[in-house]
Amino acid sequence: MNLQLPNGRIVIIGSLLLALVLTIMPMPAIASAWRPTWVLLVLLYWTMALPHRVNVGNAWLFGLLQDVLLGAPLGVHALSYSLACYIFALNFQRFRNFSLWQQSLLVGVTCVLHQLLRFWAAYLFDDVSLSYWILLPVVSSMVLWPWLFLLLRKIRRRFKVR
């Protein structure tokens, strides 16, 4: 069976679309509070693995789609994801050499910044109060990162995405 797809664009787009679906998937309230930032994680993986293909542009586009899907003020996720992927695309050689748990910490820091930016945007539009639960997705994203990294690497090698 020949699994070599042209450039593997379908794999990249498909994984990002799946992450979007996971983001809006209905969940019990408790699980929903712990929901990892799926799209950000997948974007960071592809940026680190293939920085010449997935970087600021794709991050912005998928951020915009997430804004529409969540009904957030237009441009908030787009801005946050673009900044995160810029940092990862700039330092991809250094970050690739980190061990998995070091990467996981790095992803955690990026995730905190993303959550703070979202809070700040919500605060601009209406008055909401800062609470500890914006950190729950950060924890779950950090725990998820090594597994997601290994899974996506396996997929990338299987379908020979370069």
Add this chain to the structure above:
Amino acid sequence: MKPIFGRGPSLQLRLVIAVLLSLSLMAADKSLPQVSQFKFYLSTLVSPLQYLANAPQSALTWAVEHLKSRQKLIEENSKLREQALIDSAELQLLAQLTQENLRLRQLLGSSERSSVRKMVAEVFSVNSDQYSLQVVIDKGSFDGAYVGQPVLDHNGVVGQVDEVGSTTSRVILIGDSVHSIPVRIHRNDVRAIVTGTGEVDKLVLQYVAHSTDIRIGDLLISSGLGGRFPEGYPVARVTSVVRDESFPFAQVTARPIAELDRLRYLLLLWPNAIDQPLSEGAN
């Protein structure tokens, strides 16, 4: 090795473009009409993803409904029959009251009330932004939904349509912190404005003077002022009144009549369209 950023603009330039685009979208959102047109196309584009995310839930609901036992169905049927009987008794009275109301209104020379067009919509079980209270429904511009349209459920006012796609729309709930609705107290017709707080079970009444006659348990109904919500639908019930003279206004909170955290079927209203009764077609 491949040249890393060989094609297209440099990474820095891309970032600058992305940041500028995002900031201008954030600034233009809610103010420019062109953006809402853009949003319409985008929500139409992403609606397949919403259907996909909703699919497991709806499959489960379908299975539960189709695998119900005969016994349960019979029980439910008899319960509904009973309810229908009680309702029809009330309806008989209502017909007479409507007639009487019409006559009185004609005597007073005030405008007549007409019943409005309605449509049932189902809530999608999809996740929304955590900083706002919204739901996605399965009716869009193809069904005639429009921005600012009032939305009810079987208890009372739920909110209004905020964004429209071709087959889906987004409803902003009355509990959202950017939403306000004009109301009056059912008991004495005092007018007020109810604003959301971002919590599903708490609303606040703004600009209520200390001397206003308002008590715990008062029913607040939509006043029809502002022209967005039709008059007379229940909105909330007053839960606390604090008259602290050190504040310029009394602090009044209320609880929405509709249970905003467990919505399933909603009713879209067209206040300016004459009703084509749905029941006639069924008979």
